[in-house]
Amino acid sequence: MSTVATQHAFYSKDLSVYYGDKQAVKKISMDFPDRQVVALIGPSGCGKSTFLRSLNRMNDLIPGARIEGEVWINDQNICDPRTDVVRLRQKIGMVWQRPNPFHKSIYENIAFGARYHGIKDRKALDGIVEEALRKTALWDEVKDRLNQSALALSGGQQQRLCIARSVAVRPSILLMDEPASALDPVSTAKIEELIAELKKEYSIVIVTHNMHQAARVSDRTAFFFLGDLVEYDDTRTIFTNPSRKSTDDYISGRFG
Amino acid sequence: MKAKTIDRIMTGVIVGVTILIIAVLAGLIGYLLVRGLRHISFDFLFSPPQTIRAGGGIGPQLFNSLFLLVLTMIITIPLGLGAGIYMSEYAKPNRLTAFIRLIVEVLSSFPSIVVGLFGLLVIVNKFGLGFSLFSGAMALTVFNLPLMVRITEQSLRGVPREQKEAGLALGLSRWRTITSVLMPVAIPSIVTGTILAAGRVFGEAAALLFTAGMSSPRLNFSDWNPLHHTSPLNPFRPAETLAVHIWKINSEGLAPDAAQIAAGASAVLVITVLLFNLGARWLGRVLYRKLTASK
Numbered sequence: 001m002s003t004v005a006t007q008h009a010f011y012s013k014d015l016s017v018y019y020g021d022k023q024a025v026k027k028i029s030m031d032f033p034d035r036q037v038v039a040l041i042g043p044s045g046c047g048k049s050t051f052l053r054s055l056n057r058m059n060d061l062i063p064g065a066r067i068e069g070e071v072w073i074n075d076q077n078i079c080d081p082r083t084d085v086v087r088l089r090q091k092i093g094m095v096w097q098r099p100n101p102f103h104k105s106i107y108e109n110i111a112f113g114a115r116y117h118g119i120k121d122r123k124a125l126d127g128i129v130e131e132a133l134r135k136t137a138l139w140d141e142v143k144d145r146l147n148q149s150a151l152a153l154s155g156g157q158q159q160r161l162c163i164a165r166s167v168a169v170r171p172s173i174l175l176m177d178e179p180a181s182a183l184d185p186v187s188t189a190k191i192e193e194l195i196a197e198l199k200k201e202y203s204i205v206i207v208t209h210n211m212h213q214a215a216r217v218s219d220r221t222a223f224f225f226l227g228d229l230v231e232y233d234d235t236r237t238i239f240t241n242p243s244r245k246s247t248d249d250y251i252s253g254r255f256g
Numbered sequence: 257m258k259a260k261t262i263d264r265i266m267t268g269v270i271v272g273v274t275i276l277i278i279a280v281l282a283g284l285i286g287y288l289l290v291r292g293l294r295h296i297s298f299d300f301l302f303s304p305p306q307t308i309r310a311g312g313g314i315g316p317q318l319f320n321s322l323f324l325l326v327l328t329m330i331i332t333i334p335l336g337l338g339a340g341i342y343m344s345e346y347a348k349p350n351r352l353t354a355f356i357r358l359i360v361e362v363l364s365s366f367p368s369i370v371v372g373l374f375g376l377l378v379i380v381n382k383f384g385l386g387f388s389l390f391s392g393a394m395a396l397t398v399f400n401l402p403l404m405v406r407i408t409e410q411s412l413r414g415v416p417r418e419q420k421e422a423g424l425a426l427g428l429s430r431w432r433t434i435t436s437v438l439m440p441v442a443i444p445s446i447v448t449g450t451i452l453a454a455g456r457v458f459g460e461a462a463a464l465l466f467t468a469g470m471s472s473p474r475l476n477f478s479d480w481n482p483l484h485h486t487s488p489l490n491p492f493r494p495a496e497t498l499a500v501h502i503w504k505i506n507s508e509g510l511a512p513d514a515a516q517i518a519a520g521a522s523a524v525l526v527i528t529v530l531l532f533n534l535g536a537r538w539l540g541r542v543l544y545r546k547l548t549a550s551k
Contacts, residue, residue: 058421063349090427100418103441103548112436113426149548162422169426 009034009173009203010055015069015079017050017059024050026227027069032173037195037204039214039235042224043250048207051224052175055205056092057085073173090117093166093202097178099158101150101165106142109150109161113169132164136194156187163194167202174198176206180213192217211251215239223247285526292523295516301524304475305501310513314521316472319488320389320495321458321528324468327393327491328457332400333450339401340408345434364402368463371398376466387494392468396457403456407449411442440547444540451536455529461499469494470504498525 011031017024025047032038040048050059057078059065070077078088102109110132111125119125129146133139138160142153150161159179166174176195180188195204195217208214214221215235222232223244231238231247242248249255303313347353375395385391415438423433472495475488482489496504498521505511506518 056425058425061417061421061424085424086427086429088427089425092425094421094425096418096421098418100416100422102419102422102437105548113428116426116428116432116436151548165422166426 008032010071010073012051012055013070013072015051015054015067015071017047017054018066018068019050019062020064024227025054028229030222030229030232032203032205033220035199035201035203036219037199037206037217039218039221040205040207040224041209041211041214041221041250042230043255044209046224047227048222048224049177052177052205052207054079055173055175056089056094057083058094060085090169091171091173093163093169093171093174095159095162095166095174095176095179098182099155099162101153101158101161103149103151105147106150106153106161107146109165110168113165117169128168132168133161135167135198136160136164137190137197138164154187156183156190159183159187159191160194163191163198167198172202174202174204176204178207178209181209188213211239211253223250225250285530288519288522288526291519292521292526295520296523300517300520305505305517306511308510310511312511312513312517314498314501314517314524316475316488317496317498317501317521318524319475320468320472321497321499323488324389324392324396324464324495324497325454325458327389328396328400329450329454331393331397332404335397336401336404336450337408337446339405341412341434343405344409344412345430345438360402360405364399364406366399368399368460369465371395372463372466374398375463380467385492387467387469388492389468389495390491392464392495392497393491395463395467396460399463400453400457403453404450407453408442408446411445411449412438414445415441443547444544447543448536448540451532451539455532458532459499459525459529461497461503464497464500465503468497468500470496470500472496 008031011029013029014027015025015029016027028051030038040052042048053059054067055071055078057067059067067079069079071079073088073091076083076088078085102112104112107129110129114125114128119128130139130143133142138157141157142161150158153161159182163174163179180191183191192213195206198204199219206214206218218235220233221235221238223230223238223242223246225246231242231244233243238247239251242251300313301318302315304315305317306312343353343357347356372395375391375398379385379391379394380387385394412434419437419441420433423437424430428436473486473493476484476486477488479487480489481487482491484490485493487493502518502521502525505514505521509517511517
């Protein structure tokens with residue numbers, strides 16, 4: 001393993017996730033460097049999305065899902081049942097594979113979260129909306145129609161709006177579950193540019209099936225296989241000189 | 257070649273069945289309207305019925321039907337929404353909830369005359385509420401409530417899971433996610449379903465025979481104090497609804513124009529239910545636009 005100078009933003013320790021009797025994620029210990037992009041790759045069903053979703057306790061929603069182990073964020077083990085998940089999730093933004101803007105106006109999509117978390121002043125909200133839209137390079141495209149439905153936007157715009165929505169509640173971590181896999185190449189490129197921009201402020205974890213994307217956007221890459229973390233290293237090392245044969249096989253397309 | 261022939265035959269069958277259904281429906285509504293519309297007039301809609309002489313109206317009955325509907329909805333909507341939200345968002349999938357769901361299904365398909373008898377024995381006699389609008393509303397609640405629960409539950413379940421996750425991932429509480437993220441998406445279909453259920457309540461007769469009663473006191477339409485006995489707004493007075501009136505006048509009406517009155521009242525009933533249906537669609541669309549800022 002190469003050395004990483006930056007300190008970690010958060011880390012998992014022996015994290016396992018079960019769906020009923022089936023163990024989907026097996027004792028994974030990983031640290032996530034502050035303000036870097038970590039890509040999780042691996043074939044479908046390898047546990048990478050499940051792992052991602054346990055970082056903000058989203059698996060709580062799935063009946064029969066059970067977590068063992070620890071995830072430490074700011075000296076807090078978020079897997080502890082006493083954790084206030086509502087407050088936790090405010091600190092961790094999430095973006096899904098399919099864009100899922102709220103069925104509200106573009107403005108409301110972003111202002112809604114901030115207002116819920118206590119910002120009532122109209123001017124302040126306007127500022128938050130503009131800032132979030134500028135950060136996601138959406139402002140110029142939508143500034144004249146903020147009160148129109150977010151559902152009228154294109155898929156790529158919707159996805160950037162969803163990123164803007166998470167950014168607006170000021171998280172420190174962004175989780176992205178295949179954020180570009182439902183988008184066309186142009187929108188995908190925009191999302192990737194955006195990720196490069198966002199990592200100046202946020203620690204980002206991205207699940208992707210697209211190896212080129214992982215190579216382009218991430219600083220570190222983790223290869224998952226059958227619920228195990230096979231290899232985790234600098235992205236460059238993973239893609240040029242992996243130490244495990246199965247990693248090499250996967251990235252060169254021999255399986256998966 | 258063969259597959260194509262079969263395809264053509266089956267298409268023909270399906271089109272035929274559809275035409276048949278439309279024909280039956282059009283015939284039924286047409287018959288009711290042709291027979292009834294002639295008899296509908298301003299006077300007919302607003303004047304009280306006559307027992308022996310011709311020329312009676314359906315004013316109090318129409319009012320009773322609408323008032324009973326409002327009463328029923330006041331009871332049903334909060335309960336139905338609450339239980340529906342619970343079933344879809346809070347209840348864990350286990351045997352108990354499966355059992356509750358089964359009961360809800362059974363309850364909603366109960367024969368309404370049985371519900372009426374239950375109302376007579378329990379609500380009217382046991383609880384001593386007598387033949388009253390309130391008893392009628394309770395009886396109607398018995399089979400309207402399950403419908404309401406199911407409508408709410410299914411509307412909420414119809415909202416994509418990612419919407420709910422997006423709300424929770426933003427750090428919203430579960431309750432806030434339901435009210436601010438899920439409900440705006442689900443409300444149009446809840447409203448549509450509720451109004452359609454209301455149509456059934458409006459046309460119900462059997463469950464009301466023994467609960468709301470088959471007669472009205474002489475109503476004083478200038479007295480709107482709900483506590484007065486002759487006030488139309490008094491929920492504890494007996495009240496004959498339009499559907500019950502049709503049944504009664506057809507089976508034991510003494511007025512010489514009983515048949516025409518029944519026909520006219522039937523047409524009014526059908527038109528009102530039709531208006532409910534159209535209104536439901538319209539309101540559903542308008543609400544969705546308002547709540548979601550879409551065009």
